[in-house]
Amino acid sequence: MEMERDFHMAIGEAEENYANNSRLQRKALLKTKPVLDKAVRQVCTVLLPPTMVVADLGCSVGANTLLFVSDVISTIADIQCHNELGCHPMELQFFLNDLPGNDFNQIIKDMDKKMTNLNGGNIYIAKSTPPSVVKMYQDQFQKDMSLFLKLRYQELVPGGQMLLTFLGRKKEDVLDGDLSHLCALLAEALQSLVTEGLVEKGQLESFNLPLYGPSIGEVKAVVASIGLFGIDHIELFESNWDPYDDLEDDGLHSSPQRGVNVAKSIRAVFEPLLASHLGEYILDELFQRYAQNVERHLVEVITKYSVIVLLLNRRG
Numbered sequence: 001m002e003m004e005r006d007f008h009m010a011i012g013e014a015e016e017n018y019a020n021n022s023r024l025q026r027k028a029l030l031k032t033k034p035v036l037d038k039a040v041r042q043v044c045t046v047l048l049p050p051t052m053v054v055a056d057l058g059c060s061v062g063a064n065t066l067l068f069v070s071d072v073i074s075t076i077a078d079i080q081c082h083n084e085l086g087c088h089p090m091e092l093q094f095f096l097n098d099l100p101g102n103d104f105n106q107i108i109k110d111m112d113k114k115m116t117n118l119n120g121g122n123i124y125i126a127k128s129t130p131p132s133v134v135k136m137y138q139d140q141f142q143k144d145m146s147l148f149l150k151l152r153y154q155e156l157v158p159g160g161q162m163l164l165t166f167l168g169r170k171k172e173d174v175l176d177g178d179l180s181h182l183c184a185l186l187a188e189a190l191q192s193l194v195t196e197g198l199v200e201k202g203q204l205e206s207f208n209l210p211l212y213g214p215s216i217g218e219v220k221a222v223v224a225s226i227g228l229f230g231i232d233h234i235e236l237f238e239s240n241w242d243p244y245d246d247l248e249d250d251g252l253h254s255s256p257q258r259g260v261n262v263a264k265s266i267r268a269v270f271e272p273l274l275a276s277h278l279g280e281y282i283l284d285e286l287f288q289r290y291a292q293n294v295e296r297h298l299v300e301v302i303t304k305y306s307v308i309v310l311l312l313n314r315r316g
């Protein structure tokens, strides 16, 4: 017998596997929850770590390790929600440790199904997004944009120029961005599928779009903070949601085709992401509903994309 290889909990789909027979251990976890809660609070408030590292030693497979992970996250979310840490942002890292024979792939599969809900069923920044999640989006933008600019700095010669065109936000209010309106209508379509049992609630709750529409002020602030580029030109122009609508007026128009056109252009961008998260089978239904939601919105509200044009020159 080789202990490291052979000593792991029963894996596989059988009824006798560990995941289906670990209620005893679950009861121990539930009993320990107040102490875990206390430990997490103490670490958060005393150490104020920029990154909190958490390890589950002997995590095995099944719902228990996910219960542990979600208990830690919900304690931290509770602390953030009550603003006990001020605006202190925190990144979380989990190490799931066990012997090599443990089925780590199964944990990852289960995790995808059971991710905890931080963004209230939204898929991007929306009116009901908690401030802590808005901050995560903003920090991520700051981090990604800074890294992008630093890497381009290495590639350009002094005096070299770089022209960027990307989606942004007209108003400074982060909750009132054009992308927020667009994504809220997609979230609404997803929520209706959840209500009808066609998509699992957990699938929606674990889906957040990896993008951010910055304001001109936010873009200028990142460029200034790294100090490697001068801004030669920055402007924001607007473009109709419907890519086939070239009218430049601000009138409200009605035609179901506009919803369909918008839905098609958004599907072309997000289909691979949505298909891997929800499964391909649901996409036709999802985008039909989305097209209807968009059309309803366009009849009521004048909404446009905001596109930022940024010309940078590399400092010497």
Ligand SMILES: C[S@@+](CC[C@H](N)C(=O)[O-])C[C@H]1O[C@@H](n2cnc3c(N)ncnc32)[C@H](O)[C@@H]1O
Binding pocket: 007, 008, 009, 022, 025, 026, 029, 057, 058, 059, 060, 061, 064, 065, 097, 098, 099, 102
């Ligand atoms: C009874 S299970 C508990 C699993 C899980 N924490 C729970 O609450 O359901 C104990 C786990 O510890 C793991 N284990 C035992 N010795 C270990 C070692 N030396 N290093 C890492 N994991 C170990 C086993 O493989 C097993 O998955």
